[in-house]
Amino acid sequence: MANILVTGGCGFIGANLVPMLRNKGHDITILDNFSRGSRDYLDDHTAYAIVDADIRDEDAVLKAAQGQDAIIHLAAYGSVVESVDAPEENFSVNAVGTFKVLNAARSAGVDQVIFSSTGGALIGNATPPVNEQSVPRPISPYGASKLAGEGYCCAFANAYDMSITALRFANVVGPISWHKKGAVTAFFKAIMNNEPIKIYGDGAATRDFLYVEDLCRGIIAGLEAKKPKFNAYHLASGREVTIKELADIACQVASVNNHPIYFNTKRKGEVERNFANYDLAHNVLGFQPFFKLEDGMDLTWKWFLKQNDSV
Numbered sequence: 255m256a257n258i259l260v261t262g263g264c265g266f267i268g269a270n271l272v273p274m275l276r277n278k279g280h281d282i283t284i285l286d287n288f289s290r291g292s293r294d295y296l297d298d299h300t301a302y303a304i305v306d307a308d309i310r311d312e313d314a315v316l317k318a319a320q321g322q323d324a325i326i327h328l329a330a331y332g333s334v335v336e337s338v339d340a341p342e343e344n345f346s347v348n349a350v351g352t353f354k355v356l357n358a359a360r361s362a363g364v365d366q367v368i369f370s371s372t373g374g375a376l377i378g379n380a381t382p383p384v385n386e387q388s389v390p391r392p393i394s395p396y397g398a399s400k401l402a403g404e405g406y407c408c409a410f411a412n413a414y415d416m417s418i419t420a421l422r423f424a425n426v427v428g429p430i431s432w433h434k435k436g437a438v439t440a441f442f443k444a445i446m447n448n449e450p451i452k453i454y455g456d457g458a459a460t461r462d463f464l465y466v467e468d469l470c471r472g473i474i475a476g477l478e479a480k481k482p483k484f485n486a487y488h489l490a491s492g493r494e495v496t497i498k499e500l501a502d503i504a505c506q507v508a509s510v511n512n513h514p515i516y517f518n519t520k521r522k523g524e525v526e527r528n529f530a531n532y533d534l535a536h537n538v539l540g541f542q543p544f545f546k547l548e549d550g551m552d553l554t555w556k557w558f559l560k561q562n563d564s565v
């Protein structure tokens with residue numbers, strides 16, 4: 255049993271992760287400023303100590319870090335497209351905020367930190383499959399901010415002998431994502447509202463989608479594995495899927511035929527092709543995704559239907 259601080263624990267990934275950590279017997283503290291997340295996303299908010307604070311508030315983060323065995327740092331300004339419009343705020347939350355979390359971990363003597371990084375946005379437009387040897391050339395402020403975060407993770411691990419692991423998440427699919435602005439949420443909401451599905455670009459851009467339960471198992475594997483004091487690992491499915499295929503899968507799991515799809519101008523900052531090889535995470539952390547995208551989309555659609563019923 256360990257004491258674990260989860261920043262951003264009331265968001266999509268955090269709310270899926272914390273019950274899994276609790277089921278393993280860990281004591282969880284969540285630090286969140288509720289800019290995107292909500293206590294209502296948690297399975298049982300009384301089961302967690304919750305600190306309402308911003309990761310850039312040094313005193314609050316240091317206080318929350320005291321007595322913790324690990325920090326899982328998920329809090330972020332998570333949108334590629336919004337980062338293009340607001341690069342300062344993105345830098346402030348993701349680069350400065352990550353620095354403050356690492357510095358608090360150092361001051362409080364926390365044994366290890368897991369950092370939520372990103373695959374596609376950090377690497378940029380490289381020929382896939384990408385892996386940990388691919389040279390990062392981000393094309394959005396969001397990708398750059400995560401690369402800066404990884405830089406500080408590597409520096410702190412070496413300068414202060416800390417155990418820090420950067421996990422580069424693929425595009426995550428799953429329940430508790432109603433508030434998200436990515437393709438899966440937009441497609442399911444369009445289907446529910448009987449509106450056309452809107453695709454930016456010609457639909458040929460590709461992504462690597464990972465079901466949230468597989469991702470959370472990967473985060474827990476990252477926490478528990480014996481590993482070098484710093485490394486970055488891609489947590490991905492290894493399957494390349496076009497955005498048009500994703501829209502077709504969304505229609506298929508929602509049992510709608512010939513749903514209208516509109517194609518809009520491609521947006522700045524979004525990479526063209528991306529999928530990642532997860533061999534390193536498999537070999538070092540024991541990470542292995544189990545869910546087929548079609549099955550993960552089906553479970554996500556069923557969750558969306560339940561939300562719609564309760565609105």
Ligand SMILES: NC(=O)c1ccc[n+]([C@@H]2O[C@H](COP(=O)([O-])OP(=O)(O)OC[C@H]3O[C@@H](n4cnc5c(N)ncnc54)[C@H](O)[C@@H]3O)[C@@H](O)[C@H]2O)c1
Nearest residue numbers: 262264265266267287288289290291308309329330423426
């Ligand atoms: N969802 C994905 O597909 C995906 C892919 C790659 C990487 N990631 C990374 O995973 C992490 C979690 O993403 P998510 O999808 O759960 O996002 P989310 O927006 O659902 O959750 C982020 C949480 O952090 C909180 N937060 C934001 N800014 C904060 C701040 N300044 N101080 C304190 N709390 C703050 C929000 O209120 C929210 O609860 C992020 O770091 C994101 O960049 C996500």
